[in-house]
Amino acid sequence: MLLALTRDRSGRAWRLADTCAACAAATSNTAVVPDTLSGSLRPHASPGPPPPARRSHAGVQERERVREMLTYLGTALPRFTSPAARLLAVQCALRADTRAHVRLSAGLLRGMRLRQNRDVWLELAHAGWLELPDVRTLPWQVRLLDATVLDQAPGRRTRCRAADWALRxxxxxxxxxxxxxxxxxxxxxxxxxxxxxxxxxxxxxxxxxxxxxxxxxxxxxxxxxxxxxxxxxxxxxxxxxxxxxxxxxxxxxx
The missing domain is CATH 1.10.10.10 (Winged helix-like DNA-binding domain superfamily/Winged helix DNA-binding domain)
Structure with missing residues (x-):
């Protein structure tokens, strides 16, 4: 496809459109717009995976988000909160939306072995950190009571990637x-x-x-x-x- 510039019969109006080479040659009062130097040197986007440097930078960002969340929870939760409750709190805090609501799928709960462990949820509820979810429906809907979670940055998609990194x-x-x-x-x-x-x-x-x-x-x-x-x-x-x-x-x- 070429970028063609066509003049109407009066010569007072011009139309810029994409067209094939044959159509541009057959249309009167039409000239093909040549490629600029900057356009000819512009690299083409690769459909493949990002370069290693970008992947490693993304891993660094996810590690930083998790480290920041662990540091915050180290002061927000009681001193001897159990390790299972801390792992759950990390996932909930990083996956929370702008209303402090969290949706936890059955697969995530099974992978963390938390679906049948009610004591962990009770521990965080007694600490005033979240409300107990309704275990009769899936996915579980959880509301966090920690107002600081609402002030998190960056966006939720970036934090969800950090939550996935925290699982592995x-x-x-x-x-x-x-x-x-x-x-x-x-x-x-x-x-x-x-x-x-x-x-x-x-x-x-x-x-x-x-x-x-x-x-x-x-x-x-x-x-x-x-x-x-x-x-x-x-x-x-x-x-x-x-x-x-x-x-x-x-x-x-x-």
């Missing part, structure tokens, strides 16, 4: 296991950067997980045992916790 926090993805271990892995993943060794304060780690330092150390040992972590160390002088991820295994030639 790369690079510390764990199979279905105890909520305490999954929450610890999520907090570590939210504080994992591009360096070979990663760190945060033990106080931050215990506050976001709702554990004591001794419990946190035991959970970190279990992550090493399951090879989710390569190693970890607590510097008691600075109170910093350092951890290393397993090295990716190189492929052996067949």
């Amino acid at each position: 926090p790369v690079p510390l993805v764990l199979p279905a296991t105890a909520p305490a271990l999954r929450l610890t892995a999520l907090v570590l993943a939210a504080h994992t950067g591009a360096r070979p060794e990663h760190s945060t304060d033990m106080d931050i780690l215990t506050r976001l997980c709702g554990h004591s330092p001794q419990q946190t150390g035991e959970l970190l040992d279990r992550l090493v045992t399951t090879r989710t972590l390569r190693a970890w160390h607590h510097n008691r002088e600075t109170d910093a916790v350092f951890w290393q991820l397993p090295q990716p295994q190189a492929r052996t030639p067949t």
Whole structure:
């Protein structure tokens, strides 16, 4: 298709339209508009996946959203809120709409093993953080009582992507296991950067997980045992916790 400029018989009006080369040649008083230099050098959009740099940037944004939400919930929820309740609160807060309403599908509830766990919902309801949902209908409709959730940024679509990342926090993805271990892995993943060794304060780690330092150390040992972590160390002088991820295994030639 070409961009053609056609003049009417009086010469006082012009019409710009897309047409094929044959039609442009057969139409009188018509000239083809040539491509400009900037247009000829403009790269064509690729239908394929985004480049790796863009994908990694999106992962960084999702990690930041989850880290911010974990930090907020570390102060909004009672000190020793259970790990299962914290995992549920992360999903509800990130998926809430502008009226603080959340719709939770049956698949999401089954994947988090929360559909039959009424104690977790009661825990957040007793803390005044949400209203108990009507479990007779699906998807579950939940209303959050935390007004701060309404002031979240960025938009809901971006936050929903962060909620999905929180279910599979790369690079510390764990199979279905105890909520305490999954929450610890999520907090570590939210504080994992591009360096070979990663760190945060033990106080931050215990506050976001709702554990004591001794419990946190035991959970970190279990992550090493399951090879989710390569190693970890607590510097008691600075109170910093350092951890290393397993090295990716190189492929052996067949």
